[in-house]
Each structure stands twice: as structure tokens, then as C-alpha cells.
Amino acid sequence: MQSFRQFPAVATILIKLGLVGCTSTAEDHLEDLLDGSVEHEQVKHEFLLARERAVGPLLDAFDDHRFAPVRGQLVEILFSLSMRLDDTRLSDALSEHLTSDPDPDVRALIAENAVLYNRVDMAAAFLQALEDEAPLVRQHALAGLAAMESRLDSAQQHTLAVRSRELLQDSSAGVRLEAQTRTAAIVAKWQAQATQLQLQAMLSEAEDLHRRAIEYARGSKQAYYGLGWFLCETDRHEQGFELLRDHGLLLNVPRIQEAPVIDGRLDDGAWATAARADSLYKFFWESPAWLEPDGIVSHFLATHTAQTLYIGFHGHDDHPDSLVAKIIEPLNPTDDGQSNDGFWSDDIIELMLDTDLDRKSFIHMGINSRGVRADQFNFMGPDGPYDDRATYAAQVEVGAHIGEDFWSLEIAFPFDQRHMSRPQAGQVWGFNLVRNFRGQEYLQWVRTYGSGLQPQHFGFLRFP
Structure with a gap:
């Protein structure tokens, strides 16, 4: 040695x-x-x-x-x-x-x-x-x-x-x-402080914090959402809705005279004037940031007649032959999917509709690429949206189509059914759409925090 x-x-x-x-x-x-x-x-x-x-x-x-x-x-x-x-x-x-x-x-x-x-x-x-x-x-x-x-x-x-x-x-x-995670957390902190000030009727101070968040995080949808809803809650509805619409958080749903044929193809002329949203964002449990997905392109459409709301979805997919659809037969109308292992990890979209905008209860529906759907009606409780989940069967017509590099859905919701009254002119519903890609990525139109089922964070549909 x-x-x-x-x-x-x-x-x-x-x-x-x-x-x-x-x-x-x-x-x-x-x-x-x-x-x-x-x-x-x-x-x-x-x-x-x-x-x-x-x-x-x-x-x-x-x-x-x-x-x-x-x-x-x-x-x-x-x-x-x-x-x-x-x-x-x-x-x-x-x-x-x-x-x-x-x-x-x-x-x-x-x-x-x-x-x-x-x-x-x-x-x-x-x-x-x-x-x-x-x-x-x-x-x-x-x-x-x-x-x-x-x-x-x-x-x-x-x-x-x-x-x-x-x-x-x-x-x-x-x-x-x-x-992005850090700036979003800072915005969330200021928004939480603004909420406490609002509860104490310190409205000017609360608004200052919301505007400070916007000034700090220019372009932040999270910051604009906070101010937009604050304006609505303080009786400045038109100003709030305009702000939400300008930043892609609210869609004005046009009324059409002739209904589209529900076949899932989205090629009917009735869709030409529909409201359209082109961006879905990644959901992260650990981050409140709004992040666009890599290569997963989606858009959805919304329109209505006097009798029915129509939602259309188009999801680009390079390999539609690999779409995950473990459930291909229609579920029992009152089956919420919980008894069918794997449905909620199929390639599906999820729709959330808070039709009375109470931000506590909402329709939750999942639809896979074969058009199979599961319905729920959720009530928010102290422990979250699973606190009082009711079995629910909506009256819905669904059309599904799989193309060479995409899959698409058309969904018709007749008004005047349980939990879906006919909207009045100017009425606003809470709404969100989610795309679950291969059961691995969860993409949302409007980001929610804590879980995907948070009606206090949903976007909005307005019926002019």
C-alpha cells in the first residue's frame, strides 16, 4: 500500500x-x-x-x-x-x-x-x-x-x-x-386575501388586491378570473362578464334556428356560428399554473336552439386506433360509472354544468369515444364534491365519430328537464369541459384547483 x-x-x-x-x-x-x-x-x-x-x-x-x-x-x-x-x-x-x-x-x-x-x-x-x-x-x-x-x-x-x-x-x-407555479401561487395568495377582505365588506381593498394580481401576472387567466367574478359579485355583472369573455373564460352561446343532426361528425352547417374554445390546459395536483399540453390539440363548440343546448367536441389524435375505450356497451341509465372499473380512465370528455350558478351543485357527465356515457349530479359539501353524490340520469342524445386523426362528439341536452331549466336571455351557467387523454393527462378548459370537480372555479356559458 x-x-x-x-x-x-x-x-x-x-x-x-x-x-x-x-x-x-x-x-x-x-x-x-x-x-x-x-x-x-x-x-x-x-x-x-x-x-x-x-x-x-x-x-x-x-x-x-x-x-x-x-x-x-x-x-x-x-x-x-x-x-x-x-x-x-x-x-x-x-x-x-x-x-x-x-x-x-x-x-x-x-x-x-x-x-x-x-x-x-x-x-x-x-x-x-x-x-x-x-x-x-x-x-x-x-x-x-x-x-x-x-x-x-x-x-x-x-x-x-x-x-x-x-x-x-x-x-x-x-x-x-x-x-409559472410560483407566480400562480402568489396570485392565489392575493386572491385568498381579497376574499377575506370582501367578507369583511372591505370591497375597495379587495379589488385593489385583484388588480394587483393582474398587474403582477400580466396575461394570467387565473388573475383575470378572480377580478371578473369579483365584479359580478359586487353587482357589476356586465363589466365582469366582459372581462371573463375577453380572456377566454366565458362563452356567449348563440341561438340557432335549425338543430344539427347528432351524428358526431361536426360537419352540419348549424355548427358554423357556434361559440368555440380552442385551448385546454393541463391539470396538476401540485401546481396551479395554466399549462398548455404538448401536442394534444382539442376544441369544443357550444350553441343552442329554443329547446336544446348543443356541445360539440373535436380531439386531434395521431393514433385514433389506440383510443382507450374499455366500456363499449351503453351503461344503465342510472349507472354513474363507479361500478364499471376504468370508465373514467378511458379516452373521454367530462362535462360539468352548474345550471343555476350556485357554485355548489352541478351535472357531471363522462362520454367516451364510443359515445358511452355516465351521469352524476354532485353536491358540494364540507369535504368536497363527493359528499352527497346522487344517482342521476340525464335526457341526452350523443353522437360519436372516429376519423383518421381525430375523434369527435356531438351532445344534445334538451332544456326543461331535471336540473336543466330553460335559460332566460342573459342567464349565465357555470360550465367546464375536460379531456382525459389515454387516462394519463387531464386537460381542462378552465383550470380548477384541488380537483377537477370544483364548481367555484368553472368557466361560464352565457345565453344572450
Whole structure:
């Protein structure tokens, strides 16, 4: 075996550990990091047992080029040790390396572990890392700051808000996603504060917060939705509906004289003047951001006669032969699909209609590419829309069609049936449409939060 004189850095580290001359395995604890002869967890365990005695040697090793191949392991060990020791040497060194280490992979790994361990003491380094040239470092830094936002001081929160908005234009898709999530969360926070002010009859202050959200997140449908509905609730209906319509959150449903033939093809002339929405957005449990899907193109149409509402759907699909349709036979009219495993993960659309706009109860209907449907009527309770779900069978006519690169549906809802009274001129319904793609992506016309069945977040249909 070569002597320590040939490797002075290693000798120094072992001496600091107090291991040289004490046991025959002392040298192995560090050498094992280089040759991988011992499981990483076992090596880490040895250093954690050494506690304070391990800090200096590990930091020396982290700066020693000989240990470059195992710096990733050293990062994990240093963070694990820092959770057991109140030693500022660890946080200072990790913060310094986060902002100045020459290796972007190491900087990214430090940022990732700091997020994992929720290291608020590294907030200043995180803010500096938002300027890092490596996209992954910026992404992890933004995620970390978001997780610790409530514990940041006011100046740090302001910096985070400003940089989040700026990073919406970042060259990295991952950074943009984090920035969209962060700005959406900031908008949601202000909207929640505005709601509390509204409940206290502090309407001017509430409106200021809604307008602040719009000014902060220009183009945010989430922000415009909040102000639009606030205007409606404060008896400025026309102003609110106009704002919602201008930002694609409300459709004026035109009246036609002749009804379309319901065959699913959408080629009837009656659809020519229908209201149309071209954008559906991804639903994420973990993010309130409005994100367009990659390559999944859809649109829907809405029109009506004096007797019936008509909804048309067109979904582009490069491989319609792969459409998922596990249920191909009509369900019992009172079957809500819960007894048929898999229906709700078919390629389906879901329609939600809150016809009295109470934002608490609504029709929920799923229709797959074969035209098979399941109906529900949901009541919102304290635990969500599943609190009082009633069996419901709507009077509906459905036409389905599968083309070379798409599938389409036409749905006719006669008025004057249970839960669907004939709308009066100017009446507004709550409405949303969802496309479930291969049971893997859930795309919504208007984003909801918490789940897809949230009538207080639905879009709107207006009958002129």
C-alpha cells in the first residue's frame, strides 16, 4: 500500500478524524468513497457516527480534487450531518459552494438537497442561485424558495416574487414551469386575501388586491378570473362578464334556428356560428399554473336552439386506433360509472354544468369515444364534491365519430328537464369541459384547483 506521504491531503483528513493509528479500517472510510468497495450508506453511517470530528475532514475532502469523482456522495453526507449538528461550518460551506462551485452539477446537487432538507438558513444563497448560468440550479433554487417562502423575510419574499415573474421568460422549460407555479401561487395568495377582505365588506381593498394580481401576472387567466367574478359579485355583472369573455373564460352561446343532426361528425352547417374554445390546459395536483399540453390539440363548440343546448367536441389524435375505450356497451341509465372499473380512465370528455350558478351543485357527465356515457349530479359539501353524490340520469342524445386523426362528439341536452331549466336571455351557467387523454393527462378548459370537480372555479356559458 502506498504511504500517506504520497497523499498528504488524505493523511490530513484521516488525522482530523482521529482515525489514523487507532483502527485498521480508518483509511478505508475515505478510500471507499473513491473505489466504491463498500456500500455508500455504510460509509455515510461511519461519518455520521463521528459527528463533530467528521466536519473538518469532510470539508477538506470536498475541496480536494482527488475526491472529485465522489463529490456527489460528499454532498449527501454533508447535508445528512448538518441535520444532526448545529455547526455553522456546514451551512456556510454548502452556501458558498452553491453560489461559487465551478462544477454546475455539484451546484445543482447542493440546491436539490437543500430543497429536500428545507434549509431556510441557505435562503440568501438560494436567491443568489436564481442568477446561476445552469438551468437546473435555477430550477432547484426557485423550488426551494417556494417551499420556504413563509419563513422568508419581507425583502426576500419581494425578491422572490420579482424574480419568479422574470423567470417566466427563462430559456429552460423546467425553470419556466417552476416560475409559472410560483407566480400562480402568489396570485392565489392575493386572491385568498381579497376574499377575506370582501367578507369583511372591505370591497375597495379587495379589488385593489385583484388588480394587483393582474398587474403582477400580466396575461394570467387565473388573475383575470378572480377580478371578473369579483365584479359580478359586487353587482357589476356586465363589466365582469366582459372581462371573463375577453380572456377566454366565458362563452356567449348563440341561438340557432335549425338543430344539427347528432351524428358526431361536426360537419352540419348549424355548427358554423357556434361559440368555440380552442385551448385546454393541463391539470396538476401540485401546481396551479395554466399549462398548455404538448401536442394534444382539442376544441369544443357550444350553441343552442329554443329547446336544446348543443356541445360539440373535436380531439386531434395521431393514433385514433389506440383510443382507450374499455366500456363499449351503453351503461344503465342510472349507472354513474363507479361500478364499471376504468370508465373514467378511458379516452373521454367530462362535462360539468352548474345550471343555476350556485357554485355548489352541478351535472357531471363522462362520454367516451364510443359515445358511452355516465351521469352524476354532485353536491358540494364540507369535504368536497363527493359528499352527497346522487344517482342521476340525464335526457341526452350523443353522437360519436372516429376519423383518421381525430375523434369527435356531438351532445344534445334538451332544456326543461331535471336540473336543466330553460335559460332566460342573459342567464349565465357555470360550465367546464375536460379531456382525459389515454387516462394519463387531464386537460381542462378552465383550470380548477384541488380537483377537477370544483364548481367555484368553472368557466361560464352565457345565453344572450
